[in-house]
Amino acid sequence: MTLRRWIAVGAVAVATAAALNVAPAAAGHRHDPATQSLRDLAQRHGLYVGTAVDMAALANAAEPRYRELAGSEFSTVTAENVMKWESLEPTRGTYNWGPADELVDFARKNNQRVRGHVLVWHNQLPAWLTSGVADGSISKAELRQILRDHITAVVTHFKGKIWQWDVVNEAVSDPWDTPSTLHYKGFWAQNLGPGYLADAFRWARAADPKALLFYNDYNIEAFGSGNPADDKTQFVYDMVRDLQAKGVPIDGVGAQGHLGTQYGNFDTLQVLAALRKFAGLGLATAFTEVDVRSQITDGVEAGDSAEINPRLQASAANFSVLLKACLAERHCLSFTLWGFTDKHSWVPGAFSDPPEGLATVYDENYQPKRSYQELKADLIFAGPPYVLPRIPQRPRR
Numbered sequence: 001m002t003l004r005r006w007i008a009v010g011a012v013a014v015a016t017a018a019a020l021n022v023a024p025a026a027a028g029h030r031h032d033p034a035t036q037s038l039r040d041l042a043q044r045h046g047l048y049v050g051t052a053v054d055m056a057a058l059a060n061a062a063e064p065r066y067r068e069l070a071g072s073e074f075s076t077v078t079a080e081n082v083m084k085w086e087s088l089e090p091t092r093g094t095y096n097w098g099p100a101d102e103l104v105d106f107a108r109k110n111n112q113r114v115r116g117h118v119l120v121w122h123n124q125l126p127a128w129l130t131s132g133v134a135d136g137s138i139s140k141a142e143l144r145q146i147l148r149d150h151i152t153a154v155v156t157h158f159k160g161k162i163w164q165w166d167v168v169n170e171a172v173s174d175p176w177d178t179p180s181t182l183h184y185k186g187f188w189a190q191n192l193g194p195g196y197l198a199d200a201f202r203w204a205r206a207a208d209p210k211a212l213l214f215y216n217d218y219n220i221e222a223f224g225s226g227n228p229a230d231d232k233t234q235f236v237y238d239m240v241r242d243l244q245a246k247g248v249p250i251d252g253v254g255a256q257g258h259l260g261t262q263y264g265n266f267d268t269l270q271v272l273a274a275l276r277k278f279a280g281l282g283l284a285t286a287f288t289e290v291d292v293r294s295q296i297t298d299g300v301e302a303g304d305s306a307e308i309n310p311r312l313q314a315s316a317a318n319f320s321v322l323l324k325a326c327l328a329e330r331h332c333l334s335f336t337l338w339g340f341t342d343k344h345s346w347v348p349g350a351f352s353d354p355p356e357g358l359a360t361v362y363d364e365n366y367q368p369k370r371s372y373q374e375l376k377a378d379l380i381f382a383g384p385p386y387v388l389p390r391i392p393q394r395p396r397r
Ligand code: 9MR
Pocket: 080, 081, 123, 124, 169, 256, 289, 346, 350
């Protein structure tokens, strides 16, 4: 073959490969989709893939892999803890922005977006606030003003740097709570009544007109009975629709996605149906805290593959269900993991009887697990006509 003929053949091969959206083998390793990062593979769908970041792990020079992967595999990050009230305002009126600013800076350097987590939640509140309310030294009227000041200060501090804010987190009870009829639960509802939700979104919007404002909760990945008395997803759906009817500026609903292989969980089409229903209200959606934990038996501890393998497989299948549903709904903007390595996961610390773990996509030695490979495969093999690029959300006025 002459050189000219060889070049022509090569050009046709490249053009054909481009049309088919596959990379020619000769193009080298870099273009093999299996060697690309989650963030690069997700980009083709306009989807952001994220992780919660543990700032102590990020700062640990003895563990460089954490920082490398946090920067290279993900296009959005969430502070696992450092944007929570007890971290930001440990003493009344004195803000400690340092660790949260560090994360925002890390994100800027790595060309990542930031999910702000969290403005209003009943957990991880500073003692000065909860004890002040308990002993009556903080009145209800003052508490409302304190909440307003906190939201305003935090959103203003990060103005222009936060893509999505979790404005209110976990406001709704679970069927196992008392009373079992679903209701607004926790510190804020008890002290201010459910009107605090509308207030919080309005105050957040006033402080940053461009951030997307989310309601975030667990166990809302799929609808159940359709009765808001026992179906949390339905309760949240009705709640959000009521907020919209009142003109409250809410832009999205985040489903956390904390699943466990011991549960029934969902299939992809069920989850997709829920995302579609929320999109039908004009809302964006996101998976905000995905992990899939398993019970750790003696056999798992002892390395018995007959016990480990089914867990790893079930975990991968559940990660995949949530990602595929997200890919198939164009208003599902981001897919965030609640940590990416079993070395730094909230699960073992939170579940000890029975112990649970194995919840993330890399093992304790930073080796990718089956779940990581399945997420990649989902991103690689998705495309038209059922998977189309994201539709950006405009903040509601
Ligand atoms: O992962 C977080 C863990 O480090 C904290 O100790 C815990 C305290 O409540 O919060 C964890 O993150 C939670 C998140 O902020 C909201 N949804 C549930 C998450 C897991 O508990």
